[in-house]
Amino acid sequence: MSSPSRPDGRPYGSMPELEATLKDVVEDFARHSRKNSEAIDVLVHALKAVHQDLQQEKLRTQVLEARLKKAETGLSRLTRVVDAFRRQGWLQ
Numbered sequence: 001m002s003s004p005s006r007p008d009g010r011p012y013g014s015m016p017e018l019e020a021t022l023k024d025v026v027e028d029f030a031r032h033s034r035k036n037s038e039a040i041d042v043l044v045h046a047l048k049a050v051h052q053d054l055q056q057e058k059l060r061t062q063v064l065e066a067r068l069k070k071a072e073t074g075l076s077r078l079t080r081v082v083d084a085f086r087r088q089g090w091l092q
Helices: 016-088
Strands: none
Touching: none
16 A cells, blocks of 8 residues: 555655754744743743842831831830829929
8 A cells, every 4th residue: 555645646755845844843843942931930030039029028027017116115105204294293
């Protein structure tokens, strides 16, 4: 049994143009795939850096909020003491 033929009599299996085109397509796909992979790696690296910066900023915010609360508590105590001194007539 012979292999199928095209209308011009050439067999389908011997088409160097098609093979070359398919090879080019596969190479292009591989190249684009590598470029996409590299782009994804760059994005992942950037996202990790942003995440780390965000975590550091979150920690700084928590520290500053704790300091602010402590300062507000101290100011409230001082206000009560000054008010008590005024009631006693020690301050005007």
